[in-house]
Amino acid sequence: MKQTCYILKLYLLLVLPFSLTLQPAQAQQLYYPAQDLGKLFEQVQLQRVFPDSKTFPDCVPLSDPKQIVQAYEQQKQQPGFELKAFVLQHFRLPQQPDTSFTTNKTHTVTEHIERLWPELTRQPGEYSGSLIVLPHAYVVPGGRFREIYYWDSFFTMLGLQTSGKTELIQNMVDNFTHLIQTTGHIPNGNRTYYLSRSQPPFYALMLRVLAQQKGRGILLNYRSALKKEYAFWMDGAEKLTVANPAHRRVVLMPDGSILNRYWDDNPQPRPESYLEDVELAKKAGRQPEEIYREIRAAAESGWDFSTRWFADGKDISTIQTTSIIPVDLNALLFHMELTLQEMALLAGNKTEARQYEKLAKARRDAVLKYNWNAEHDFFYDYNYKTNTTTNIPSLAAVYPLYFNMAKRKQAKRVAQKIKADFISPGGVVTTLNQSGQQWDAPNGWAPLQWMTIQALRNYGFTDEAATIATSWVQLNTDVYQETGKLMEKYNVENLGLPAGGGEYPNQDGFGWTNGVLLKLISLYPELQKITEAEPELQH
Template identity: 70%
Template structure:
C-alpha cells in the first residue's frame, strides 16, 4: 500500500481499514467450505479410486453428488457389506457423472485450421456457475483446454489468450483476467485449476503476462486496476522470504541460497495423494521405498510446475519414484517471477509510487543476478535447474532454458549459446522437443508442447536469432496442420521427432481440443501469415 502524506482519515476510511484484515481472512475460508470430495466422502472416495471404478481417476472427483456428501457416505456405510452390493452402481445412483464436452461437435476438415479454431472457441467456453460439485464457480465466462480438462487451468489460459488476442476477442480476455483476479481475491492465489482439489497448489505464475495482453488491448493504464491482485499473488509465492535463514533455508516456495539470495521452488501444502490421480500416487509411493508423504509432496510440487511429469524432476533421470521437485530451483519459475517483479515496478510507477517501484526493481535485479549465478553453466553454455540441496545444477537439458531469454535476462553470449544448443539438440522435424531424454513421461522426448514452442520462438526473436525462430515456428505450424487435416483434431501435445507417430506418455491419453494449442497456433499464424495453411489459401483463391 502506498504511504500517504496526509494522515487525516475519514470515519469511513477508518472503518474500512479496521475490517480489511477480516476480509482477507474470511474470503479464503469460503473456498475451504466448498465440496471437497477427498475430504467429504471419506472411505467411499478411497474405495472408488482404489478399486478403479472409473478408468480415469479424475472422473469421480469431478462427479457431482446428488445429495449432501455426508448423507451419501452414511448410505454407503449402511449398504457396503450387504450381499450383492455393487460399488459402481451405488456411485452412478448417487452422483451425476461429469459431462462430455463437445460431444455434438463435428470437425469439417475442408476448413482451414484457423477457421476450425474460431468455431471451437464457443465449444470450449463455459458459462459462470455451471457444473457444481468440486468446481469452484467463477463470475465470468472462461475457456477450458478440452477433453478431460473440464475447468480453467492457470498457465494454459495465457497461451489460450494469445489466440483470443489474434481473433480480437478482447471481452473474453477481460473475462478470463477477471476470473483469475477473483480467484486471487477469494482463495489467496490462483489455483492449478478451478477445482477444490487444486486449492493447495498453483501453477507457473503467468498472471502478470495475462495483464500485459490485456494492456496491449486496452492501454497501459489498465495495469493499475490489477496491481492489488498481482501484489497478493506475489505475496503467495514469496511467503517466508523474510524468515528463511542459513540454518533453515527453505519455507514453502522460497529458498535462501548460501550468498543470501532468495529464489523460488514449486511446492504443495498437502503431502497426500492427489484426488484426481489417487490410485496412481498411492501405487507410486508404495513401490518407491520412500516415505509416502515425501513422494506425495514432490509429485504435487511437480504438478504445480505444469511439467507433470518430466525427468527434469527425477534424481536418476529415469524413474518417477525418484522425484525430488522440492529440492530444485527451476529456471523457468524464477524467470517468471522476475517478470512479476518488473510488472509490479511498472504498476507502482503508474501509481506514482517511486519508492515502491524502486523496491520491486531492486528485487528483480537481485533475482536476475542470482538466476544467472546459480542456473547458468559456462561449460555447457546452457541454463539448468539448480538443486539447492546438492548445491549444484541438475545438468538436465530442457526447454525451460529459453525462459531467461524470453524475459531478456540472459546476456547476448548466453543467448547465442542457448540458441546454438536448441538448433543442434532440440530442433526436430515437428518443432522443439521438450527434453532430450526418453523417460516415457509426457514432458520428455519425443513430445513437443505449444507453450514451449511459443516461449522458444519469442526467446530467440528477442536476441535476433530470427532464422532459427522462423524455422521452429514453421515446423510447429506444419505439424499442427498435418495432424488436423489427417484427424480433424488439434492435440494437447505432439510427437515432434517422428512425424508419423502420436505423442504419448503420462497418466492419461493424449487429449484433443485444445486450448493452448489453438492459442499458440493462431498467434503464430497471425504474426506470420506466410505460415497460413494451404486449405485457407485455396479457399481465398477460389473467392477471387
C-alpha cells in the same frame, strides 16, 4: 549478510502486508471429494470404478456428502452390494461436452479454431460439486479438462487476442483476479482439489495481453491482485535463515538472495490421480508423504511429469521437485517483479517502484549465478540441497531469454544448443530424454514452442525461430487435416507417430494449441499458406 538483511527488509515492506490474507475465504463452503467422502472416495479410486481417476472427483454428489457416506457404510457389507452402482445412484457424472460439434474438413485449421472457441467456452454457472464457480465466461482446454487452467490460459489468450475476443480475455483475467481475492492465489484450476497448489505464474503476462488491447493504464486495476499473487509465491521469505533456508515456495540461497521452488501444502495422493500416486508410493520405497509432496510440486510446475525433476534423470520414483530451483519459475517471478514496478510507477509511487526494481535485479543476478552452467554454456535447474545444477537439458532454459534476463553471450550459447539438439522435424522437443513421461522427448508442446520462438527472436536468432514456427504449424495442420483434431501435445521427432506418455490419453480440443497456432500465423503471415495446402504427411 548485508545482502540478506536488505532483501529480507524489502520483502517485509512489500510482501508481508499481503501475505496476511492468504487463507481461502470461501473454504468452508466448498466440496472436497477426498476429504468429504473419506473411505468411499478411496475405494472408488483404488478399485478403478472409472478408467480415468479424474472422473470421480469431478462427479457431483446428489445429496449431502455426509448422508452419502452414511449410506455407504450401511450398505457396503450387504449381499450383492456393487460399488459402481452405488456411485451412479448417488452422484451425477461430469458433464460431457456437447457432441453435436463436428469437424468440417473443408474448413482450414484457422477457420476450425474460430468455430471451436464457442465450444470451449463455459458460462458462469451454479455451484457444481468440486468445481469452483467463477463469475465470468472462460475457455477450457478441452477433453477431460473441463475447468479453467492457470498457465494454459495465457497461451489460449494469445489466440483469443488474434481472434479479436478482447472481452473474453477480460473475463478470464477477471476470473483469475476473483480467485486471487477469494482463495489467496490462482490455483492449478478451478477445482477444490487444486486449491493446495498453483501453476507457473503467468498472471502478469495475461495482464500484459489485456493491456495491449485496452491500454497500459488498465494495469492499475489489477495492482492489488498482483501484489497478493506475489505474496503467495513469496510467503515466508521473511522467516528464512541459514539454519532453515526453505519455507513453502521460497529458498534462501548461500549468497543471501532468495529464489523460488514449486510446492504443495498437502502431502496426500492427488484426488484426480489417486490410484497412480498410491501405486507410485508403493513402488518407490520412500515415505508415502514424501512422494506425494514431490509429485504435487511437479504438478504445480505444469511439467507433470518430466525427468528434469528426477534425481537419477530417469525414474519417477526418484522425484525431488522441492529440492530444485527451476529456472523458468524464477524467470516468471522476475517478470512479475518488473510488472509490479511498472504498476507502482503508474500509481506515482517511485519509492515502491525502486524497491521492486531492486528485487527484480537481485533475482536476475541470482538466476544468472545459480542456474547458469558455464562449463556447459546452458541454463539448468539448480538443486539447492546439493548446490549444483541438475545438468538435465530442457526447454526451461529459454525462459531467461524470453524475459531478456540473459547476457548476449549466454543467449548465443543457448540458441546454439537449441539448434543443435532440440529442433526436430515438428518443432522443438521438450527435453532430450526418452523416458516415457509426457514432458520429455519425443513430445513437443504448444506453450514451449511459443516461449522458445519468442526467446530466440528477442536475441536476433530469427532464422531458428522461423524454422521452429514453420515446422510446428505444418505439424499441427497436417494432423488436423488427417484427423480433424488439434491435440494437447505432439510427437515432434517422428511425425508418423502420435505423442504419448502421461497418466491419460492425449486429449484434443485444445486450448493452448489453438492459441499458439493462431498467434504464430499472425506473427508469420506467410505460414497461412501452409494451413490452406494439402497435407504433406500421412500419420
